[in-house]
Amino acid sequence: MSAAPLDVARVQADFPILKRQVHGQRLVYLDSASSSQKPTAVLEAMDHLYRESYANVHRGVYAIAEEATAAYEGARARVASFLGVPSPSELVFTRNVTEAINLVAQSWGHANLHEGDVVVLTDLEHHANIVPWHILAAERGIELRWVPLTEDYRLDVSHLDALLDGAKLFAFSAASNVLGTLNDVALLADAAHAAGALALVDAAQFAPHRRLDVTEWGADFVGVTGHKMLGPTAIGALWARPELLDTMPPFLGGGEMIRDVSRDGFTPNEVPWKFEAGTMPIAEAVGLGAAVDYLEALGMDAVATHETDLTAYALRALEDRFGDRLAIYGPRTTERRGATISFLFEGIHAHDISQVVDEHGVCVRAGHHCAKPLMRVLGVPATTRASFYVYNDESDVDALVEALAAAERFFAI
Amino acid sequence: MSAAPLDVARVQADFPILKRQVHGQRLVYLDSASSSQKPTAVLEAMDHLYRESYANVHRGVYAIAEEATAAYEGARARVASFLGVPSPSELVFTRNVTEAINLVAQSWGHANLHEGDVVVLTDLEHHANIVPWHILAAERGIELRWVPLTEDYRLDVSHLDALLDGAKLFAFSAASNVLGTLNDVALLADAAHAAGALALVDAAQFAPHRRLDVTEWGADFVGVTGHKMLGPTAIGALWARPELLDTMPPFLGGGEMIRDVSRDGFTPNEVPWKFEAGTMPIAEAVGLGAAVDYLEALGMDAVATHETDLTAYALRALEDRFGDRLAIYGPRTTERRGATISFLFEGIHAHDISQVVDEHGVCVRAGHHCAKPLMRVLGVPATTRASFYVYNDESDVDALVEALAAAERFFAI
């Protein structure tokens, strides 16, 4: 583990897009919570595969097919190790975390959830961890319950045991993509288990930013998504306890996931391939492998420290400059908090803010961030969200503040 | 439409991997039916997106998000036009054709197929177009029927009407990935409709090689897979009649596929986004867009002519050199036939052949090609398969023949 602090200038040099200008301004990318940019190492890993060793995997005995298979399975091993997964065979590649959660809902859910069964979610979930359960609820008549928020935008665990009473599954995110809140995953997983429920963790916003160890968390299912953690699009991963993977029925059917097929039926393959139907995201897995290598080289502790420092700087800068005119939706300190900051100006719509700051080269998200139930809880239709990552520095915060000031002037009544 | 014949030398120069050597030999890639190699234009299109305009799509109002959205939706429009799809909104991006077929099985199938309903398949289907129906059969008690083959490895349509009688769906491939057979899609789709069934076409092995026009085919669902048509891994597409897409329930749940979500339920988005849950294969869609541009620039008529000529040459060369010692599983002439040739040597296993020819730089597939029911019909456990594409020429056929001769000597008894 690297104890060296992050050398942000060096990191920035690894991200080609940061050399770009928009509207004649330096690109200030503050939307990594939506999707991160990609370092050269990731792009080159994929390019190298396609230029040197590309073939379909698991299928050919010829040299480049062996190389491609080794690259794909090697990537699985590296991602597994990055997530603290005991054995690569416990890690299923998916398109993204959305598919990972749908896989659990449809495979484990269909086999285990019946009318009247309870699934507990929280008020800060992303649609990816809501809609699959709604679909199941409509099909099966399962009941959904919601863990509410406290005044300071954290999960209110004071009635958790009552909510979990009789539940079969507790599905929650490790980090909120709107509020920046980091949840206490081990505590929530323990509570689930104490109630006899399984714990599913949506780690989409956690894995890119903090060291993640699935065994330390003690959960049962953990999903991540590659494009938010410096990897390419179209690759994500689901870890599940091997006992669960072994007994879960297949999700999608096709090549690769079978052991035998006849006119009368089929026998599924071993895990993880049982859940990997058809030609998989081969180059994308290799890209994600390179991404976790890159993060490991930076050191996840250094990443966390950098992000915490930058968040503290940003919270202070926003407050100093705008005071009460700017409302922050999320914890005001860096304690158990990631580098995602949602906010609103009194009387100016999030969308309009985002449009004006774009003119200054600053990319922030405006909208419901795929968390409409949370928006209802917050009582707003949308927020503006700035999110920071390894390639951001204080000058990016400064650019944001200046651009926001300009937007405030533009819409001044 | 370009009438110029294919300039294979120029095409070869566009595929960086072809410069590679294996075991000290020139790489002779004859496994495009499994997955094609990628031209520089495809790799550069993806690289360009990541280096210049990458952001999540449909979500940001800032400049690079608009550019990425335009690139993604532009790719949809180009792929749609390549496939003769009337409107881009009728084209859903998927991971691969396997997912496209599973989408139909789970969405349309769950809504429309009930106990006792009949789905008709054929004896030459890939597992991707079998296992999803097996899963549904096990869940729902639907009945599967199989269109048999003739002696000359074509679909035996003599009892088609009887087989289709009472069927709800006829799902078949446009081109066999084992035999090379090209089916008469329009005829099969007409027969389905005459019986009151819908027609689903697995066009995985057709779209890369022949001009495809979904409206000319008159089918109801058509699936293709990007990695076999010069595109990257992790992208495929499903076309369906808009009336069908409109009424089909969602497949996976998550961000992007919704219009609204509350604690009580959700409203799906418009098509095609209703079926695109979570962050999609953005760069991969752009790569596939570049791939179809590349194919269109070559001209699909030129591609077809080139492949037919090469197939004729290969069939002749194999017969001249090996006579009856080599059995070909598939039509012996180029009529209604693609450039995929499956064969076996008397007394030598497909796997061993493949291993020995690899030593000569020649990549061929050995195995059941994800078509085990077909293997049972053929009465063999596996075949060796050579498949040709735009970058192959007669010298590749010659290299195959020489390598096979060496393999025959090696295993001579």
Next chain:
Amino acid sequence: MAGLEDLYREIILDHYRAPRNRGELPVPPAHQVEGYNPLCGDEIVLYLDIDDGVVRDVRTGGQGCSISQASTSMMSAAVKGLRIEEARQLIRTFKALMSIHESKLEGETDGEDGATLDGVRLGDLEALQGVVKFPVRIKCATLAWNTLEQGLDEAGQPQPA
């Protein structure tokens, strides 16, 4: 390259700051219809008082960005008093305006005759044509109109042949 002033014309900001026809109407007799923009979370509610084939009154509610709010306000002012067929014609015209490709607009002289399309006078609405240069925002501008169309459909009014 489109600038902010193309998007945020003064008249748009004016409608945004002082929206016309905010409020509710008793339902029934009025029809109530809701629209969402899934991208940005904008919500709009329309109350339509339709009588004898005429849109007698319109009231609007909901929340949204300046573009969607201004467009709602302008729409409400524009359709009030129109016959249903006229309102539908205006919807079509407005949507056509929104689907004109940027490159066409670039060549246009500034609004000289851009104010009519298919012979329909657009008036204030013309100010929204700059939105076309910001593709993501087009849905903000069309939300009110799609919702109106849905409202007219739901109100069971016959569609023109």
Next chain:
Amino acid sequence: MAGLEDLYREIILDHYRAPRNRGELPVPPAHQVEGYNPLCGDEIVLYLDIDDGVVRDVRTGGQGCSISQASTSMMSAAVKGLRIEEARQLIRTFKALMSIHESKLEGETDGEDGATLDGVRLGDLEALQGVVKFPVRIKCATLAWNTLEQGLDEAGQPQPA
């Protein structure tokens, strides 16, 4: 770089051309068990005559490549007459051989003491160790052994502690 001669040793080709113990045994008393290699379509059928804790007889059927056929033939010859615990030990030893990483093998002198692993003599089986250099083929070599293991399990024989 591994060459073909590493994979296709003479003794392997010999077992492939003249497989030992092909045939069937009456079921019951024999146990029948089947194995598949989903990669290449290889199928194998074993008939195991197990009596008093001893593998009295083995017969094999099925189709496959030279490696899987040779491995099946060698396995049948090696386990015939072994006590069940001995057979299980041999399975473990063989699988361990198959999981030795290429780099370790590269450094080895050619089979000098490679013929024992965990103190178990491998005999002819040693010839299969070259398969390790061809990862895709390892499953061909282990198919017979996995099938045997499954057969011993299914035959209800107690597993060693």
